[in-house]
Structures are given as C-alpha cells and as structure tokens.
Amino acid sequence: MNFTETDKKIIRALQSDFPICSEPYKVIAEDIGISQEELLQRLEDMKKEGILRKMGAVLRHVEVGFKANALVVWVVPPEKMDEVAAKMCAHSEVTHCYDRNTAPDWPYNFYTMIHMDSKESCIEFARELSKETGIDQYELQFTEREWKKTSMQYFME
Amino acid sequence: MELTAFDKQLLNILQGGVQFVPKPYEAMARQLGVSEDRVISRLQELKKDGFIRKVGAFFNSDKLGYSGTLVAAKIEPDYVEDVATKINEYPEITHNYQRSCGYVLWFTAITNNDERRNQILSEIRALPGVISLLDLYSQKKYKINVQFKLK
Numbered sequence: 001m002n003f004t005e006t007d008k009k010i011i012r013a014l015q016s017d018f019p020i021c022s023e024p025y026k027v028i029a030e031d032i033g034i035s036q037e038e039l040l041q042r043l044e045d046m047k048k049e050g051i052l053r054k055m056g057a058v059l060r061h062v063e064v065g066f067k068a069n070a071l072v073v074w075v076v077p078p079e080k081m082d083e084v085a086a087k088m089c090a091h092s093e094v095t096h097c098y099d100r101n102t103a104p105d106w107p108y109n110f111y112t113m114i115h116m117d118s119k120e121s122c123i124e125f126a127r128e129l130s131k132e133t134g135i136d137q138y139e140l141q142f143t144e145r146e147w148k149k150t151s152m153q154y155f156m157e
Numbered sequence: 158m159e160l161t162a163f164d165k166q167l168l169n170i171l172q173g174g175v176q177f178v179p180k181p182y183e184a185m186a187r188q189l190g191v192s193e194d195r196v197i198s199r200l201q202e203l204k205k206d207g208f209i210r211k212v213g214a215f216f217n218s219d220k221l222g223y224s225g226t227l228v229a230a231k232i233e234p235d236y237v238e239d240v241a242t243k244i245n246e247y248p249e250i251t252h253n254y255q256r257s258c259g260y261v262l263w264f265t266a267i268t269n270n271d272e273r274r275n276q277i278l279s280e281i282r283a284l285p286g287v288i289s290l291l292d293l294y295s296q297k298k299y300k301i302n303v304q305f306k307l308k
Contacts, residue, residue, distance in 0.1 A: 003221070011221070014214035020200045022193065023179055040177045047177075051220040056174040057212045058303050064160065064168070064208055066305055071256065071263070085299040097300040100227065100293040106260075111227075111295075115305065141263075145255035147241040151211060152251050152267045154221050 006034060008155045010042055014055070015153055066115040068142065070122040072129070073108035075137040081110065084133045088112055093125060108139065158206055163189070165307035167199060171212065172304045218267050225267040228278065229260035229291040236286020237261055243284055247277055260291060 003011070009032045019027050029039040046052040061069065076084050081099060089097050096113040112129070116122045122140060130136055160168070166189060175181045182200070183193040203209055218225050232240050237255065244253050244264055253264040268274040282290050 011214075011216065015216065016213065017211065018175065018213040020182070020197055020204065020212065022182065022197065024175075024181065025177075025179060036179060040179075043177045049220070050217055052214055053217050053301065054174055054215045055177070055213070056215075057168070057171040058210045058215070059168060059172065059305055060207055060210045061305060064305055064307060081297070085297070089300040092304065092306050094300065095303045097298075098227075098295040099297045099299070100295050103291045103293075106229070106291055106293075111293075139258070141256040141258050143254050144257055146253075147255060147262070148245045148250065148253040148264075149210075150251050151213070151215075152218060152223070153248065154216060154218070154223065156248075 003155075006032070006038075007042070007046075009033075010039065010046075011154055012156070014043075015151060018055075061115055065117060067117055068119045068122050069113065069115045070119075070126070070140045070142050072112045072114055072126050073139050073141065074110040074112070074135050075107050076110040076135050078109075080135075084110065084135055087133050088129055091129070094129075107137070110135075160208070160307065163191075164199065164203060164208075167196065168203065168208070169307055171200070171209075175212070221269075223267050223269045224274075225265055225295075226274070227263065227265050227293045227295070228281075229293060230262040230264070230281070231260050231288040231290075232262060233286040233288065234261075236284075240281075240284050240286055244281060249273070249277060 013028050013032055018024055025039055026036050029036040085097055088094050093114050093116060094112050095115055098111045099109060100111055102109050114122055114125055116125055119142060126140055130138060170185050170188060176184050178184055182196045186193045186196040241253060241262055244250055249266050249268050250264050251267060253262060255261055256263050266274060266277055278290060281287060
C-alpha cells in the first residue's frame with residue numbers, strides 16, 4: 001500500500017479531533033498546507049476506496065443510554081457463517097460482527113458486540129438472535145471494566 | 158443532563174457522517190431546520206458534557222497496511238490490575254476490557270508488521286501472572302458500524 005506524504009498528513013490530521021466550527025476542513029487544509037478543494041477531493045476518494053470508513057461521530061454509549069454491552073461469542077458451522085452473519089448484521093444493536101479462529105479450549109468462532117439498555121435486554125436479545133439463526137451454542141460476556149478505549153493513531157512513526 | 162429530542166436528531170445525523178463540503182455543520186443545520194450557530198454551539202456542549210467520544214475520521218486499518226487482532230488473556234486473579242496497566246502502555250493496543258469469563262482481559266492490537274505484533278504478544282505473555290494468551294485473528298469482518306439510533 002503506497003500513500004503519498006500528503007495522504008499521510010491528511011490521515012494524521014483527521015485521526016485526532018475534528019474541529020467543531022463553521023469551516024472545519026479549511027482549518028485542517030491550512031494546517032497541512034494544501035487547498036480545501038484538494039482535501040475534500042482526497043477525502044471523497046478515500047471514502048470511495050474504503051480507506052476511510054466514516055467521517056463522523058462515535059458517541060459514549062453509556063452516556064446516551066446504552067448502559068449494557070456484551071460480547072456474544074458463538075459456535076457457527078463454517079458453511080453457515082455468511083448466512084448467519086447477514087441475519088445478525090441486519091440488527092442495529094449489533095455494532096461489530098467478525099469471524100475469528102478458535103483454540104483447543106475455546107470453540108467460539110464467531111463474535112458479535114451488542115449494545116442495549118440493560119444486562120437483561122442483552123440476554124433477551126442474544127436469545128432472539130439464537131432463535132432467528134438456529135445457532136444455540138453461545139456465551140455472553142459482559143464488560144466488567146473498561147481499561148482502555150482509544151483510537152488507533154496511524155503513520156506516527 | 159438529559160438529551161432533548163433535538164439533541165438526539167443531531168447526534169443521529171452526526172453519527173451517520175459529516176459531509177465533505179466546506180460548511181458541513183450548515184448542511185446538518187439545513188436538514189434540521191435550525192441555524193448553523195445552533196448546531197455548532199450545541200455540539201460543542203454535547204462534546205464537553207461527554208456524550209460524544211470523538212468526531213473525526215475512522216479508517217480501515219487493513220487498507221492502511223495495518224492489521225489488527227483480538228487477544229484474550231488468562232491471568233492469575235491477583236495480577237489482573239498490574240497486567241492491565243502494562244497492556245495499556247502500548248499505543249498499538251487501542252482497546253482493553255475486563256470481561257466475566259475464564260479469559261479475563263480482552264484487548265486489540267493493531268500493527269503494521271508481524272514482527273512488532275509478535276514482540277508485543279511475547280512481552281505480554283512473559284508478564285508475571287499471565288497464564289496464557291489466545292490470539293484470535295479475524296478473516297472476515299462482517300460489520301463494523303458503531304452507530305446508536307437515539308429515539
């Protein structure tokens with residue numbers, strides 16, 4: 001993957017806080033030393049190429065009312081995985097959905113992160129997902145403590 | 158502070174994405190039928206009051222030449238805090254959670270070469286109190302969309 005120095009400057013500038021002011025892109029473009037037009041065009045391109053997933057906000061979920069979240073780990077037969085994933089991903093409560101490798105004492109190969117207003121509703125929602133997909137071997141893991149949650153800083157070396 | 162109906166609409170739009178136009182907050186204001194000033198001042202307050210974790214760009218690490226993994230760690234109960242503190246020191250480790258199962262710490266590591274990733278994992282494996290690590294890499298990322306519909 002080859003990124004120009006300008007690309008790297010754009011990525012470095014945008015991974016920290018985006019200004020909340022009338023012309024935020026102008027502020028960033030001036031910092032980097034390019035024109036606002038060039039910055040906006042490059043961002044459009046990065047979005048199209050899938051390099052930029054989203055330009056927007058992530059909320060603090062507890063503060064906005066999603067007080068409980070759980071990692072639900074599932075055992076899904078590999079041949080059913082795409083179909084199960086499609087069903088689970090259709091729910092907005094499911095924010096992350098990945099396959100993962102297993103280990104001798106860890107049979108779970110499919111992971112979903114769910115966000116709800118309470119532990120009880122997490123349990124109930126996982127039960128519904130299980131019913132909908134026919135996958136009945138699963139476990140909920142609640143977050144007991146958040147030790148760290150940051151955004152990755154790319155191209156800092 | 159309680160979120161008003163206006164706040165929720167505003168946050169729903171902000172989570173969906175900031176447009177690539179010279180005045181993105183004015184574009185949001187038009188959608189909501191309010192002034193740009195109202196949008197900007199309210200967002201600044203919501204940010205200050207801790208409802209917004211981050212406004213900014215979220216990149217696809219794979220496309221930037223980085224790769225991430227999830228690691229689950231089994232740790233002696235008395236050592237969890239020490240190990241968690243050590244783990245937090247790595248800038249490549251962006252998330253670290255304590256969970257309610259046999260593997261008590263779950264963290265993500267994002268690196269742009271395997272050597273560095275192996276180095277981090279072997280350093281953590283060698284910490285006092287660490288019993289074992291599971292390196293749970295992913296081949297298929299079906300969904301990453303942290304968006305909360307506020308009603």
